[in-house]
Amino acid sequence: MALSLIVNGEQRSLDIEGDTPLLWVLRDELGLKGTKFGCGAGLCGACTVHLNGQPVRSCSTPVEFAVGGEVTTIEGLADNGQLHALQKAWIAEGVPQCGYCQSGQIMSAAHLLATNPAPARNDIVAAMTGNLCRCGTYSRIIAAVESVAASSLAYDASAAGQER
Amino acid sequence: MAMNRRDFLKISAGTSGSLMLSLALPGCSGMPTGYTQETGEWKPDAWLEITNTDEIHFTLARVEMGQGTYTGLTTLIAEELEVDPEAITPRFAPVAPEYRNPLYKLQLTGGSTSISTSWEPLRTAGASARQMLIMAAARVWQVDSADCSAAQGRVLHPNGRDSMRYGQLVELAAKESISDDVVLKPASEWKYIGKQRGRLDARAKSTGTAVYGIDVELPGMVYSVVTRPPRYGARVKAFNESDVRAMPGVLDVFEIQRGVAIVADKYWRARKAQDALKVEWDNEAALSLSTHEVFASYRKAADEDRGESERSEGDYEDSLEKAERVFEAEYSQPYLAHATLEPMNATAWYRDNSIEVWAPTQAPDLGRIAAARVTDLSPSDVIINTTFLGGGFGRRLTQDYIEEAAAVAYRVKTPVKLIWSREEDTQHDLYRPAMLHRMQAGFEGNKLTGWHHQIVGPQLLDWYVRNAAPAQYPWAPKFMYDTLGKVGLLAEGIATPKDMSAIEGAIEYPYNVDNIDVRHTHTDPGVPVTFWRSVGYSHNGFAVETFMDELAHETGEDPYQFRRKLLAGQPRHLEVLDRAARLANWDTPVAQGRGRGIALFKSFGSFVAQVVEAGVENGVIKVYKVVCAVDCGQVVNPRIVEDQIEGGIIFGLTAALYGDITYEDGQVQQSNFHDYQLLRQYELPEVAVDIVQSTEAPTGVGEPGVPPVIPALGNALFALTGKRQRSLPLKADA
Numbered sequence: 001m002a003l004s005l006i007v008n009g010e011q012r013s014l015d016i017e018g019d020t021p022l023l024w025v026l027r028d029e030l031g032l033k034g035t036k037f038g039c040g041a042g043l044c045g046a047c048t049v050h051l052n053g054q055p056v057r058s059c060s061t062p063v064e065f066a067v068g069g070e071v072t073t074i075e076g077l078a079d080n081g082q083l084h085a086l087q088k089a090w091i092a093e094g095v096p097q098c099g100y101c102q103s104g105q106i107m108s109a110a111h112l113l114a115t116n117p118a119p120a121r122n123d124i125v126a127a128m129t130g131n132l133c134r135c136g137t138y139s140r141i142i143a144a145v146e147s148v149a150a151s152s153l154a155y156d157a158s159a160a161g162q163e164r
Numbered sequence: 165m166a167m168n169r170r171d172f173l174k175i176s177a178g179t180s181g182s183l184m185l186s187l188a189l190p191g192c193s194g195m196p197t198g199y200t201q202e203t204g205e206w207k208p209d210a211w212l213e214i215t216n217t218d219e220i221h222f223t224l225a226r227v228e229m230g231q232g233t234y235t236g237l238t239t240l241i242a243e244e245l246e247v248d249p250e251a252i253t254p255r256f257a258p259v260a261p262e263y264r265n266p267l268y269k270l271q272l273t274g275g276s277t278s279i280s281t282s283w284e285p286l287r288t289a290g291a292s293a294r295q296m297l298i299m300a301a302a303r304v305w306q307v308d309s310a311d312c313s314a315a316q317g318r319v320l321h322p323n324g325r326d327s328m329r330y331g332q333l334v335e336l337a338a339k340e341s342i343s344d345d346v347v348l349k350p351a352s353e354w355k356y357i358g359k360q361r362g363r364l365d366a367r368a369k370s371t372g373t374a375v376y377g378i379d380v381e382l383p384g385m386v387y388s389v390v391t392r393p394p395r396y397g398a399r400v401k402a403f404n405e406s407d408v409r410a411m412p413g414v415l416d417v418f419e420i421q422r423g424v425a426i427v428a429d430k431y432w433r434a435r436k437a438q439d440a441l442k443v444e445w446d447n448e449a450a451l452s453l454s455t456h457e458v459f460a461s462y463r464k465a466a467d468e469d470r471g472e473s474e475r476s477e478g479d480y481e482d483s484l485e486k487a488e489r490v491f492e493a494e495y496s497q498p499y500l501a502h503a504t505l506e507p508m509n510a511t512a513w514y515r516d517n518s519i520e521v522w523a524p525t526q527a528p529d530l531g532r533i534a535a536a537r538v539t540d541l542s543p544s545d546v547i548i549n550t551t552f553l554g555g556g557f558g559r560r561l562t563q564d565y566i567e568e569a570a571a572v573a574y575r576v577k578t579p580v581k582l583i584w585s586r587e588e589d590t591q592h593d594l595y596r597p598a599m600l601h602r603m604q605a606g607f608e609g610n611k612l613t614g615w616h617h618q619i620v621g622p623q624l625l626d627w628y629v630r631n632a633a634p635a636q637y638p639w640a641p642k643f644m645y646d647t648l649g650k651v652g653l654l655a656e657g658i659a660t661p662k663d664m665s666a667i668e669g670a671i672e673y674p675y676n677v678d679n680i681d682v683r684h685t686h687t688d689p690g691v692p693v694t695f696w697r698s699v700g701y702s703h704n705g706f707a708v709e710t711f712m713d714e715l716a717h718e719t720g721e722d723p724y725q726f727r728r729k730l731l732a733g734q735p736r737h738l739e740v741l742d743r744a745a746r747l748a749n750w751d752t753p754v755a756q757g758r759g760r761g762i763a764l765f766k767s768f769g770s771f772v773a774q775v776v777e778a779g780v781e782n783g784v785i786k787v788y789k790v791v792c793a794v795d796c797g798q799v800v801n802p803r804i805v806e807d808q809i810e811g812g813i814i815f816g817l818t819a820a821l822y823g824d825i826t827y828e829d830g831q832v833q834q835s836n837f838h839d840y841q842l843l844r845q846y847e848l849p850e851v852a853v854d855i856v857q858s859t860e861a862p863t864g865v866g867e868p869g870v871p872p873v874i875p876a877l878g879n880a881l882f883a884l885t886g887k888r889q890r891s892l893p894l895k896a897d898a
Contacts, residue, residue: 016430017412017433020432021432027379028387028431033375033378034372034373036378037507037583038586040585040586040587041586041837043586043836044505044586044837074371078371083370083371087370090369090370091362091366094361094362094363094807095366095370096230096363097231097807098230098504098553098554098555099365099369100376100505100506101505102369102370106370125845128845129845130844131845133505134504134505134557134815134842135811136814136815137807138814138843138848141845142845142848
């Protein structure tokens with residue numbers, strides 16, 4: 001079937017069976033390989049992308065469910081060539097080991113911070129628990145998310161200071 | 165450190181004015197370079213290449229699967245070359261004898277050996293290049309090269325003002341010859357070793373741009389999936405070919421050695437066609453056992469055959485006879501899957517009588533043999549391109565996925581990507597073997613006088629030699645492959661390395677005891693097995709360190725002090741044990757509802773002690789805290805060492821809490837992460853890693869974090885509940 005959706009801000013049209021998981025459309029039809037296949041059952045989170053601002057498991061989301069929607073992938077997280085604060089934190093903390101799960105980890109974290117810029121540790125743990133990491137980078141992930149949350153608090157404080 | 169340069173370094177002028185250094189690692193020295201007619205081998209001539217535009221390329225012979233070779237090995241070169249590690253572009257090595265791991269004489273990444281085997285050769289290669297660049301500059305400036313120095317990719321003039329870029333010097337430097345003794349920088353002058361903290365691959369892996377095997381894209385590429393027999397060893401009898409061919413997008417469906425392959429224009433169409441495939445299997449040679457039969461067969465084998473003695477000192481039988489008290493225990497461990505997050509996959513393209521493969525593999529030269537086996541091609545007709553690996557843990561030492569992709573590509577003659585599903589990855593893995601251990605210990609008073617450890621289970625070389633032996637002799641004709649495999653096994657310990665996979669860690673029992681006997685009853689129930697992060701140490705660590713804990717308890721001693729007093733003459737063991745105990749506040753009472761357990765285990769040359777604090781909450785085991793002291797010799801990158809040890813701890817906890825692959829009637833019962841669980845973020849304990857500052861040669865870090873945490877957790881639960889668990893995974897309600 002012919003369908004269209006907005007991916008990383010661009011209108012994309014394609015002709016494909018509607019039950020094809022969004023994951024394979026992104027990877028194989030649109031060439032966005034940053035989103036990974038891990039389990040095909042929504043259990044590991046490696047395929048996490050945002051659909052209309054919500055994190056979804058693209059391996060288990062038929063593309064027809066995304067028709068007309070806005071999809072953001074790891075490739076679309078940077079803004080005008082500026083990496084997302086989480087990506088910078090991931091690099092500074094040296095989070096990735098094998099790195100395979102990290103696109104999904106970052107997309108889950110990005111949704112958390114978009115809805116809760118100053119999460120408590122429990123909020124971070126809860127938001128990130130659906131994303132498996134076989135290498136065991138969990139503590140670096142927490143540290144990276146916390147560093148962004150802390151700097152956004154500092155930014156808010158300094159902005160508030162200027163207003164005064 | 166002095167090293168004879170001529171032993172391993174070859175220098176040549178590269179194309180377009182670059183300086184190329186070719187390095188034959190120890191064990192491969194004297195190997196001819198260039199093209200050799202007889203072997204049909206192309207031997208690449210570059211490890212390090214510096215272009216006249218200051219690009220520095222470094223050929224990375226040990227693959228990057230998360231353990232940090234991409235950063236660590238590049239740091240070694242950078243340190244001596246006097247450039248920032250960030251200024252070097254690593255690229256993954258092609259298959260060539262120069263890139264073999266000198267310990268195994270195969271081009272494989274495993275055994276936590278990448279830093280230890282590269283430590284001197286790579287620094288020497290960097291230092292040699294720096295020295296030649298300095299000599300070239302000195303010649304230009306007409307000064308004594310001893311007065312010149314190098315920094316930040318430049319040679320510095322003695323006058324302190326002038327300098328020349330390496331790129332300006334490469335053409336001249338290629339003409340220099342240097343003395344046999346390359347002087348390496350003293351540790352006091354290191355800028356990166358022991359200090360470098362970032363990872364060179366972090367950016368690519370945080371932006372989705374790192375290319376893993378599954379990401380390879382080729383023109384006109386099609387997709388393949390394979391249906392394999394549910395029971396290992398079954399053969400295809402018949403299948404409904406025409407039904408599958410009628411499915412949308414299907415291009416071909418055919419039998420290969422390992423099952424039935426479907427090729428379609430899109431991955432999802434191949435999967436949907438697979439749903440329509442019905443295969444009738446011939447199960448005559450297939451596995452039909454269940455897990456309980458495996459352990460029954462092990463017990464029978466242990467009763468009938470005491471096995472080969474692998475370490476014998478004193479007279480343990482006599483010591484047990486004379487002992488006032490004898491303790492016995494039997495331990496068992498299940499099969500374990502690797503569960504790399506990137507499922508098995510490979511992409512292959514057959515054209516012009518050659519096959520090119522792109523794959524996340526730990527052993528590209530074995531991949532070449534695997535591809536040659538299932539085609540009419542020779543290994544020299546097979547090109548293997550290695551990508552980033554989405555986890556390895558030993559799984560990608562076996563090349564079944566390359567074998568399949570090559571078989572499919574050879575038939576379809578178009579680029580084809582073959583991807584395993586998670587279910588296929590879980591059920592068609594080669595597993596960490598299930599093992600059984602029988603232990604006995606004798607005491608006179610409170611003195612340990614005898615130690616007996618009987619290990620029961622398979623050896624991994626039996627499963628691995630099939631492709632490993634031919635890979636060592638890639639020019640051998642294919643009809644000899646099976647012979648080479650058999651010779652490889654017969655010559656084990658003579659011409660080929662002794663298979664330590666069942667006994668490692670047990671034969672290095674470090675505690676002082678006069679009478680010791682460690683033996684292996686070799687028995688193989690036919691379940692496919694292979695290397696799994698920390699290999700034999702993973703099961704021997706549990707058996708030895710749990711039994712030690714039992715003995716401490718039986719003799720009324722503190723488990724830490726009991727070990728401690730048996731470690732006279734083992735200063736590095738003692739140091740990490742003391743540090744871990746101190747860090748864990750061992751001498752203070754543990755919080756209500758928690759137990760504390762300790763374990764000490766040396767593996768891959770590194771000494772690791774851990775203390776676990778655990779409890780049971782709402783009927784579930786809860787790990788609160790793991791403290792770890794590690795002595796891995798000289799540290800190249802402290803952050804990566806911490807990460808590897810912590811990652812190993814999480815890997816070990818996953819096995820201790822969840823790991824259990826079971827068979828019923830020859831079929832694996834687990835399939836995906838719901839029933840083969842991995843530790844999740846919410847289960848993460850507090851982890852503290854204390855690294856001993858050391859100037860000893862570097863040893864492994866990728867695996868040594870795994871073995872001690874499993875017994876340390878079991879010992880902690882015993883301290884809490886008073887109930888001893890002798891099989892894994894551990895249970896809250898044991």
